[in-house]
Amino acid sequence: MPKHITEADLALLAFAREVRPRAYAPYSGFRVGAAVFAGGEIFQGVNAENAAYGSTVCAERAAALAAITAGHRDFDAVAVIGDSESPCVPCGACRQFLAEFNPAMRVIMSGRTDEIDVRRLDELLPDAFVRGYLDQDDGEDE
Numbered sequence: 508m509p510k511h512i513t514e515a516d517l518a519l520l521a522f523a524r525e526v527r528p529r530a531y532a533p534y535s536g537f538r539v540g541a542a543v544f545a546g547g548e549i550f551q552g553v554n555a556e557n558a559a560y561g562s563t564v565c566a567e568r569a570a571a572l573a574a575i576t577a578g579h580r581d582f583d584a585v586a587v588i589g590d591s592e593s594p595c596v597p598c599g600a601c602r603q604f605l606a607e608f609n610p611a612m613r614v615i616m617s618g619r620t621d622e623i624d625v626r627r628l629d630e631l632l633p634d635a636f637v638r639g640y641l642d643q644d645d646g647e648d649e
């Protein structure tokens with residue numbers, strides 16, 4: 508196990524791996540499982556595709572919404588596992604969605620091999636657009 512990967516990372520990844528078979532991915536065939544660690548609890552999510560392709564929901568956002576619904580916004584980490592050869596990274600929209608809650612959260616990623624990658628979210632999404640930008644609005648249009 509690479510030194511920077513902790514037991515907690517592996518435990519969270521196991522929850523993502525466990526839920527992945529429940530993904531609904533009839534169009535891409537690419538099943539993704541995710542698990543968010545927030546408020547000392549674990550919340551799982553899977554991707555759910557749709558005949559109107561653009562209505563698809565990613566696993567990371569599904570897991571994040573489960574945490575939010577349970578009242579937790581203090582995300583410490585997210586684990587994601589996909590069907591890919593190399594560790595599956597969160598898509599751009601998921602990076603932005605997650606950055607709202609903690610740009611410094613740990614992101615644990617894996618694919619169909621034993622390879623695991625761990626990064627901070629702000630490494631994957633530098634200079635995220637966050638709430639502070641909205642506070643800089645002077646309230647004037649044009």
Ligand code: THU
Nearest residue numbers: 535537539554565566596597598
């Ligand atoms: N997908 C996720 O669930 N998370 C990601 O980070 C990458 C993409 C899903 C969306 C879609 O159902 C399938 O993977 C292929 O893009």
